[in-house]
């Protein structure tokens with residue numbers, strides 16, 4: 001009898017090459033651990049979705065909004081998004097052709113990379129970075145070009161280095177501002193320089209702005225409005241972080257009509273559309289009361305200051321004060337071992353779950369990402385434990 005090859009041999013090389021994310025690895029280790037764990041690895045608000053948003057989904061389902069929607073998304077949602085984007089960018093946005101509603105910002109990025117990168121093309125990605133654009137680029141058979149930013153500068157985005165990396169093979173450059181994991185903003189002049197270089201080479205800027213409205217100073221202007229080359233900017237946004245809606249899976253991309261049209265084609269053959277009641281919830285989030293969002297932001301600001309102040313008081317560790325998002329990127333290089341080893345020790349001996357810096361691409365070695373999407377009391381317990389690990393390991397007691 002003919003014997004079949006092992007199942008594993010039928011996995012495509014493209015997929016087999018993708019390694020599990022280190023954050024996922026920490027989740028799995030934490031799931032196996034018992035004890036009173038403090039979760040500081042979490043990448044989502046710990047707040048509930050505002051009640052009026054939840055209600056809008058129920059109402060939509062009850063009135064029969066339970067069928068497929070247009071591939072590009074419910075027109076009312078695109079109109080609300082277009083109106084907001086027009087105000088924010090200062091130029092008119094056409095809801096019919098320049099916007100697509102996606103399954104979170106993650107799908108918007110995936111579609112954008114697949115739409116613009118041919119096999120072998122390069123996607124320039126400054127690091128440390130949220131790792132998904134790296135694996136998405138590989139899934140498109142394109143080549144991620146990781147550009148580690150200098151730790152000495154607090155990982156401030158160095159536009160000159162990004163511009164130098166843009167060449168004839170570049171299909172896209174990822175600009176994430178504020179950054180996950182550093183919470184740094186990219187200055188407008190840097191975005192403009194990068195967009196100008198990208199435009200010269202016929203490459204797109206993938207402006208990941210999912211944390212743009214979760215900033216602690218003035219809300220930064222969208223990338224598309226700080227350059228004359230906005231026809232080369234694909235802007236990615238999401239309801240996940242701004243409205244505490246991670247599980248609803250609603251994001252969007254705004255860009256030139258011809259590119260958005262291609263995205264709709266891919267979206268049609270992969271997910272068709274976003275969950276219909278969730279799109280109605282998103283309309284309520286955009287057009288309803290914004291107080292719950294302001295309250296959440298104020299809580300994040302308090303926690304940010306608390307976390308950074310506490311970290312400053314622990315000898316031999318340090319973290320810059322993030323300008324946006326809800327992460328502190330902490331220099332723990334004084335401790336022994338790689339950041340993955342430090343994160344594992346912190347989990348196994350001190351019951352604190354964090355994400356190692358190397359989960360965010362080249363350049364994150366020696367760092368841990370702490371999320372402050374946890375309540376003040378748990379943050380205090382987590383920081384006490386981190387302090388005692390540092391004191392014990394460095395013999396400071």
Ligand SMILES: Cc1ncc(COP(=O)(O)O)c(C=O)c1O
Pocket residue numbers: 043103104105106107130176179180208210237238239240241246250251
């Ligand atoms: C920088 C960044 N971009 C995009 C996303 C995608 O989020 P979502 O797909 O929930 O919108 C995340 C999620 O953690 C993120 O950190």
